[in-house]
Amino acid sequence: MLTKKYWQDKDVALLVGKTLRTGVLCAMGITIVGALIYLFHNAGGKPEYHVFKGADLSLRHLPGILTGVTHFDGMAIIQLGVVILIATPVVRVMLSAIGFLIEKDYMYVFITLLVLSIIIGNMLAGLGG
Amino acid sequence: MSILVFTLILLVGAFAAGLLGSLTGLGGGVVVIPLLTLGFHVDIRYAIGASLVASIATSSGAASAYVKEGITNIRIGMFLEIATTTGAVIGALLAAYVAPGIVAVLFGFVLIFSAIMSLRKKTEHLELSDTSPLAQKLKLNGSYPTAEGKVSYYIRKVPGGYILMTIAGVISGLLGIGSGALKVLAMDVVMHIPFKVSTTTSNFMIGVTAAASAVVYLQRGYIDPGIAMPVMLGVLIGAMSGSKILVKANTHKLRQIFAVVIVFLAFEMIYNGLTGKI
Incomplete structure (x- = not known):
């Protein structure tokens, strides 16, 4: 299935689209569930x-959110829904890295990993202070 | 106003923002920030967090819908992502030191720029010969299929495009928007990437750039569930409906009206920023 013409391959483009759609729908579904519980308890409160x-x-880091x-x-x-939504473009970058690896385009494997490491480094560096 | 009413009104507003954003190609973020700050007097930092979520929602939502039509040049996207993500990190870092009023004024100017860009007469530049050794080295040139056969295109001015993309990244990180207008300027006007390729490639990049700053803003507490929830749901549903209408609608008139609205919002943001109301 995976040939050298990886990115021209319709199947793979469709796979990426499907992954994105799944991610987006997942994020939406989880957010709606959360929204119903949140509104059930807080509907009458005042937004400040x-x-x-x-x-x-x-709510500012994954372990706390999961708890x-x-x-x-x-x-x-x-x-959690928001975090999944934020993760969808990152997953797309990861899929690209695998695609370039299959193509044996090591320059772009490097470039893709560089982009990934900027995002992940940004997350881990605790720049949020 | 109770939380229920706040959530419902915001949901409707975000739906309109997502719909208009996808119909005019300006993205959901440009309306979300004025809607929250001017309409609901929400602190601009919460608005920035919500707008980033909206940008990712529009990008991933549209990408999952358009995948069969556009031709993303994943190499151009990825190479320029180095610039935009680096810029986004710088922007998110800067944001901690810039006063909210100045952010509002800057946002106003970006809005005016976006309005001008959306009205500009689009002319396609198609480079048919190879002029940039750098583009060749980075394998940025490509081709796309048409009814008349395969069209090959060549990219020019790679360093210029890269610098503009870094600026787009800084603005995106600082203001929490996709900076689609600046990306279009870099790709269409400077690098001469054909529309068929630049639209989807830029959309891909907006999501990745926004994700790079979102991870910082999440840790800073800018992303609050009470605001992010209606904004995300509204923008997503709006953007998905927009991409369905887009195929049939004539968007020129809509673009003009939308540009006027945006310029009005821009002056409002600048005024409020200068008078310290934001």
Whole structure:
């Protein structure tokens, strides 16, 4: 199935499209579930976003979000949906790296990994402070 | 206003933003930030977080819908991604030191620029000969199939395009938008990438660039579930509906109206930024 003409291959383009669609639908579905739980508990509350306090500390990193999800916390479930959405373009970059590797285009394997490492390095460096 | 009402109104607003953004090609982010800050008096930092989520939603949503039509040049995209992601990191770092008022003013200028770019008469430049050794070395030249056979195209001014893309990345990281207008300038006007290729390639890049800054903003608490949820759902559904209408609609008139609205919002943002209301 995977030939040298990897990126002209319709099947692979469709695979990428399918992956994106799955990611987007997954993110949407999870967010909707979270939204229903969140609104069930908070619908009557007052939104206070005119002063910046920042999202709850537990919602700023994956371990905290996952802990919240196991407690069926609506906000944490929404945030999980958001994280999955953020991950979709990153997964697409990873698929490209595999594609270039199959093509034996090592210059572009390097370039793709460089882009990936900028994103992941950015995440791990804790620049968020 | 209760959280329920806030969520529902925002959902409708985000739907309109996603719909208009995909019909005019400007993306969802340009409307989300004014909608939140001017319409709901939300702090601009929350608005930036929500807008980044909206940019990724539009990009991935459109990419999953368009995949059969456009011809993404994955090498051009990936090579220029080095520039945009580096820029996005710089922008997200800078954002911690720039006052919200200045961010609002900068955003206003980017809006005006985007409006001008969306009205500009598009002329296709197709380079039929190889002028850039760098483009050849990086294997950026390509071809796409048409009814009359395969068309080969060549890319020029690679360093110029790379620098513009870095700036696009900085703006995207600083303001939380896809900076589609700047990407188009770099790809169409400077590098002479054909439309058929640049549209989908730029869309691919917007998602990756936004993801690079989103991971920083998530840690900073800019992405709040109460705002991100209606914005993400609204923009996604809007963008998906937009891409269905796009095939039939004549978007020229819509583009003009939208440009006027955007310029109006731009002045509002600049005014509020200067008077310290944002």
